[in-house]
Amino acid sequence: MSRLAFRAAAAVVGVALLAIYLTAALFVADALRFLWAARPDLPVLLALLAAVAVGSAYLSYRIGTAQILASLDGDRLPRDRAPDLHRRVDALAALMGVDRPELYVTDARTPNAFAVGGGPGGGALVMDRSLFRILSAREVEAIVAHELAHLEGNDGLALAMADGIGRALVGFATAIALPALLALAGLAAGSAWIRGRPGDRSGPFARLHRALASGLFAAFVLATLVARSRSRKRELAADDRAAEVTGDPIALARALRRIERAAEPSWPFAPLSTYKRTENPAERWLSTHPSIDERVERLRTKAESQGPTRRIPAGPSRRAAGRGRSRW
Template identity: 65%
Template sequence: MARIAFRLVAATVGVSLLVGYLLAALLVVEGFRVLWSLVPGLLELAALLVVAAVLSTYLSYRFGTTRLVTAIESDSVPRAQAPGLHRRLDELVARMDVARPTLYVADLHTPNAFAVGGDDGGALVMDRSLFRLLSAPEIEAILAHELAHLEANDGVVTAVADGLARTLVGVATLSAVPALLVLSGLAAGSAWIRGRPGDRSGVFSRLRRGLVAGLIGGFVLATLLVRTRSRNREFAADDRAAEVTGNPLALARALRRIERATEPAWPFAPLSTHRETDEAIERWLSTHPSVDERVERLRRRAEAARLGPVREGSTGTPVR
């Protein structure tokens, strides 16, 4: 008798869950229908969302230079304070198809440099420690590398690509909500009706897990594609810097010095985000290729070009 009572209660709960999920799915579909009625059609709505996301990302990147520079508490470098640095920057800009960025220094807590574009030429920010770590030709190589990113509009293209990928994944996820609700209702309802509330081995549960896995896989794939492009652009910026300066080894030495200065010396160094990794997934998700790869490519470039004496002012220090 107790078993029959339990089955009746379980069946009632199962039907209630199924009806609840189905009503929620219908509510979502109705919401979509109302949204679609505001535009000519589904394709137009999707296109509108994509255009809005791309435009928003572009404008945020293009006009966010001032906010970023202010946020990191950087200081502009007057020409009178560092005439040699400005002269090197002027020479590089003259050799490249890029507007001259404003030069800033900041305490970034790690030896680093980055450039961001803007309507006024953008900004090139360098950590103060770089001037203690690097020689003049190595500083020039870092400047050329960052200018190469500005010349190719890498920052804005990467930002737009990332925004577009996230928008597409978001649209796909939103579109899948009704199906997820229906499958969840069928999975939970059928399990209760069968008298096995905790059972998640049914066909509806498997379909729901498959759909979720597909959505997650789409997000991961989009991320990997954006990160792969980012790593390729780092190689391209290295090549452009080597071409403009005529000194690939200067950039190789700079990268190696920065790597060594970034490596933490405390006992938990293996947990540091700055360490090189042998894990494939971590390499795939990284925005930058390994320093070893970059240095080796630059060394091969120098050997292929059979460079003679490096440019005046170089330390001549080998890459180790």
């Protein structure tokens, strides 16, 4: 194909791309104008937007909680199989004023415990069986208290709401900016083809498109960072609450350290593992949990300041429980 023929074909493609993108941008803009013209009064509109954001976040939380429990590869732990653990959960739940959660045990690849649900009904407390092999009874109790603190504060719902509302706000902003994004994308692609340089994205329209898209992505990242920061604060608050109700911060510190050691993989590609320690600021900012070192240091400081206390009656030792009916 001669150069002149190529330029003519490229120009036709560029004009077609420009027409397609601009038509789509006009269609979206007309739809937005229609919605804006049909809007209620501003206070009602803001209330509706807030209701949509909150409602979608709440629905996502409830669906996610149900999916977690439905997909859980574990079993309910009846009272006759672990009476001492149930007694400790009963005592902690009564002391903290929360509805008693259902207990589940699962076989995961790493030792872990988490709470889902909360509020009326009590939610569920899921614990991996390996925890009962690597932790003492007091350390298990400290982990249970930490998870009950999440249920007490309804942290799962609060974090889901914060994350959902942030994403909804970014979604609204993206919808408003969509006509401009489409128009700039069409102008960038169309002008590049018309100039006979289809792969060139250095023009002013392309730069404006990248700037607008980057701004929206930065807003999404900011919303994510705010939600993750809130999550880390709730983890520290749950540590403090567990130390308060058990009167034994060191037990929780020991439990966290033992779980960290047990979770560190021993296979050759361990540096690529999720459980590796990191000094990367971006990874720390995006983490839902503070570092184990930070949590352990805070708990040790708390133990030094409050002295020896004990609020929950001590039960049988892990060895004694192993000789009895408890089969963790």
